[in-house]
Amino acid sequence: DTAVSQTPKYLVTQMGNDKSIKCEQNLGHDTMYWYKQDSKKFLKIMFSYNNKELIINETVPNRFSPKSPDKAHLNLHINSLELGDSAVYFCASSQLLAGLSGELFFGEGSRLTVL
Amino acid sequence: AQSVTQLDSHVSVSEGTPVLLRCNYSSSYSPSLFWYVQHPNKGLQLLLKYTSAATLVKGINGFEAEFKKSETSFHLTKPSAHMSDAAEYFCVVSAGFQKLVFGTGTRLLVSP
Numbered sequence: 001d002t003a004v005s006q007t008p009k010y011l012v013t014q015m016g017n018d019k020s021i022k023c024e025q026n027l028g029h030d031t032m033y034w035y036k037q038d039s040k041k042f043l044k045i046m047f048s049y050n051n052k053e054l055i056i057n058e059t060v061p062n063r064f065s066p067k068s069p070d071k072a073h074l075n076l077h078i079n080s081l082e083l084g085d086s087a088v089y090f091c092a093s094s095q096l097l098a099g100l101s102g103e104l105f106f107g108e109g110s111r112l113t114v115l
Numbered sequence: 116a117q118s119v120t121q122l123d124s125h126v127s128v129s130e131g132t133p134v135l136l137r138c139n140y141s142s143s144y145s146p147s148l149f150w151y152v153q154h155p156n157k158g159l160q161l162l163l164k165y166t167s168a169a170t171l172v173k174g175i176n177g178f179e180a181e182f183k184k185s186e187t188s189f190h191l192t193k194p195s196a197h198m199s200d201a202a203e204y205f206c207v208v209s210a211g212f213q214k215l216v217f218g219t220g221t222r223l224l225v226s227p
Binding site for chain 1: 147149153156157158159160161164166203205207209210211212213214215217219220222
């Protein structure tokens with residue numbers, strides 16, 4: 001039974017389109033995250049939610065909008081996709097805030113390719 | 116600001132030989148440090164963590180890391196590499212309660 005699951009795993013789309021990536025965790029964790037990993041494997045935090053409340057919003061374009069309907073789900077919607085949005089997006093969760101325990105549980109990633 | 120520098124982008128070893136992946140940190144206070152591993156097409160997994168207890172930290176799969184304040188280092192080691200260790204390894208530092216800052220990664224290649 002997958003702890004953190006993301007769908008879709010692969011997404012290929014045209015510039016200007018809108019797309020969503022869904023994430024669900026069955027670990028009972030209070031905090032969820034979205035990370036972006038670029039082509040050089042650099043991993044950067046985008047958003048973090050704790051009990052459905054946004055607690056981290058890094059300098060991410062407004063075209064990216066996270067939504068947390070409940071604490072087990074954190075979805076990412078991207079409007080007007082650009083070439084530079086091509087990356088692997090990882091969802092993660094943790095019981096404690098990341099800086100306290102350092103233990104994040106990651107999904108397997110969603111590879112977005114914008115043509 | 117907290118940051119980590121991984122000194123090697125690639126490390127190649129032969130199976131059965133020791134592994135050393137180097138990481139230096141910068142922190143304005145006593146840091147919490149972590150190593151994560153990412154196998155191909157998979158998510159990241161925590162290998163081990165240092166949170167100001169013992170300076171030598173043991174993790175999963177035979178890996179360990181030593182926190183050296185005088186050298187601001189947190190290098191990852193393993194006595195004997197296995198083919199299954201081939202992966203990307205990330206050194207990570209906590210930046211406050213809410214955030215982790217990831218290094219740029221070191222790809223470990225293991226040859227037979």
